[in-house]
Amino acid sequence: MFRHSQLESVKSWLTHPASAALPLHARIQRAIRQMILDGAIAPGRPLPASRALAVSLGVSRDTVEAAYTQLHAEGFIERRVGSGSFVADGSGFPVRPRRQSSGAMVSPPALSRRGTMMAMGGGVREAASPHPFAPGIPETRTFPLALWERLQRQVMKEAGTRALLHGDPQGVEPLRRAIADYVNLERGARASPDQVLVLTCAQQAMMLCATVLLDPGERIYLEDPAYYGARRAFEAAGLDCVPVPVDGQGITVAPVLDDPRPARALCLTPSHQFPTGATLALDRRLALIDWAARQQAWIIEDDYDSEFHYAGRPTACVQGLDPHGRTIYIGTFTKSLFPGLRIGYAVLPPHLVQPMTAARTLLDGHTAPLAQLTLARFMEGGHFGAHVRSMRSLYARRLDVLSGLVRRHLSGRLEAHCPAGGLQMACGLTDATTEQAAVEAARAAGVTLLGLSGLYADRNSPGISGFLLGFAAYTTTEMEEAVKALAGAFGRLRGAGHS
Numbered sequence: 001m002f003r004h005s006q007l008e009s010v011k012s013w014l015t016h017p018a019s020a021a022l023p024l025h026a027r028i029q030r031a032i033r034q035m036i037l038d039g040a041i042a043p044g045r046p047l048p049a050s051r052a053l054a055v056s057l058g059v060s061r062d063t064v065e066a067a068y069t070q071l072h073a074e075g076f077i078e079r080r081v082g083s084g085s086f087v088a089d090g091s092g093f094p095v096r097p098r099r100q101s102s103g104a105m106v107s108p109p110a111l112s113r114r115g116t117m118m119a120m121g122g123g124v125r126e127a128a129s130p131h132p133f134a135p136g137i138p139e140t141r142t143f144p145l146a147l148w149e150r151l152q153r154q155v156m157k158e159a160g161t162r163a164l165l166h167g168d169p170q171g172v173e174p175l176r177r178a179i180a181d182y183v184n185l186e187r188g189a190r191a192s193p194d195q196v197l198v199l200t201c202a203q204q205a206m207m208l209c210a211t212v213l214l215d216p217g218e219r220i221y222l223e224d225p226a227y228y229g230a231r232r233a234f235e236a237a238g239l240d241c242v243p244v245p246v247d248g249q250g251i252t253v254a255p256v257l258d259d260p261r262p263a264r265a266l267c268l269t270p271s272h273q274f275p276t277g278a279t280l281a282l283d284r285r286l287a288l289i290d291w292a293a294r295q296q297a298w299i300i301e302d303d304y305d306s307e308f309h310y311a312g313r314p315t316a317c318v319q320g321l322d323p324h325g326r327t328i329y330i331g332t333f334t335k336s337l338f339p340g341l342r343i344g345y346a347v348l349p350p351h352l353v354q355p356m357t358a359a360r361t362l363l364d365g366h367t368a369p370l371a372q373l374t375l376a377r378f379m380e381g382g383h384f385g386a387h388v389r390s391m392r393s394l395y396a397r398r399l400d401v402l403s404g405l406v407r408r409h410l411s412g413r414l415e416a417h418c419p420a421g422g423l424q425m426a427c428g429l430t431d432a433t434t435e436q437a438a439v440e441a442a443r444a445a446g447v448t449l450l451g452l453s454g455l456y457a458d459r460n461s462p463g464i465s466g467f468l469l470g471f472a473a474y475t476t477t478e479m480e481e482a483v484k485a486l487a488g489a490f491g492r493l494r495g496a497g498h499s
């Protein structure tokens, strides 16, 4: 059980004005996370049973369960079937030494509202050592490192100590040119090198859009379900995220077109909707472009993994179809090359280039020139195209393998929704097992599962339980072992009556 002071601390987060926009479970989750980070609950210590905590806080048990599930998914707590929940050992997160004497109440730190939203959102942390089925991670073990190293040496030889100085905050010209050529040719975009802003990642581009294009309190449409990084960026900027349902053809347009209170912006993953994998239908793209032009609204197009499309060519991007200059196109090399590169980009309407570039200088100045120049050379030499082609056929085979394994070993429990592209596959739960119980059982069996329900605006909507299984970064043997471990874990779960 929590001590009185700890319980009061959770209650103070429940009533804190900065968390007013958050659902109850998120407030509880963030309060407990803060106590863990502050060292107020030590690694290994038990958390109260969800039923008892629910009674103490005057909320439903489901609400506390949802908070625990999220803490578990983020690695802050461990859940042991039959014995309860415990603070994780702390190796995966930075515990701050406690400043207060033991027993003192840990209150939320005195941050700005925005700072509080960012801290409570928890940011975006991806797996540093991926194992099945952590989603969204490319295969890096076969990356042509020797070639990259050679190109980097060439750059250093030619640029000499110039490569050690500050660079253009918009990005080095050869890379902007290579990116413009790539998106024009492969993605049907309309981009000149002057419209390209080289950034650290897609996440930075979303954060820039959130702060440069909209004011706190303004509305933005978000796909439902949506990419958690986008949602957290927009929430942290104080935007009012309006969920718009997604179906088999991507985001539905009627809620946008018929809304009497049009939002200022719309964020989309049209190539492969995250997480469903749906491709946005052409008529919907055109309707949304027309809407944005009429409302003078922005379309933020997150084209995060369109390089990997397995059935023919991917549909042209929205930016290339938009004659009105209302679309901000976001790309990243996190998926197409490797996440540690930290290079992403935005293709901007011309009049946004100066304000966005100025805003990025306030965040991180510019992207490291050496990495940019090496990447430009990698692209100019045709190596980027070759790498993507070889990864595309590898990932297509791996997708095939995974859907076969799910059919063979998990039928009756999981239904695979084979996507047309991307690095991950959504699977729906088809038996009575709850998503949370399945995630925990999988974790105990050494398998990482990202639950789908947490990606929805309302995680309690019926019919949304399932998982997003990454496949790109894992070999056939790794996936086979993990699927068999999952089948065993789910079987034990059913045997123990945890459904």
Ligand SMILES: Cc1ncc(COP(=O)(O)O)c(C=O)c1O
Residues within 6 Å of the ligand: 136, 200, 201, 202, 203, 204, 227, 229, 269, 274, 302, 304, 331, 332, 333, 334, 339, 343, 344
């Ligand atoms: C839909 C989506 N957008 C953006 C990103 C983030 O890419 P980056 O690493 O460039 O921020 C991801 C990464 O998982 C993603 O899944």
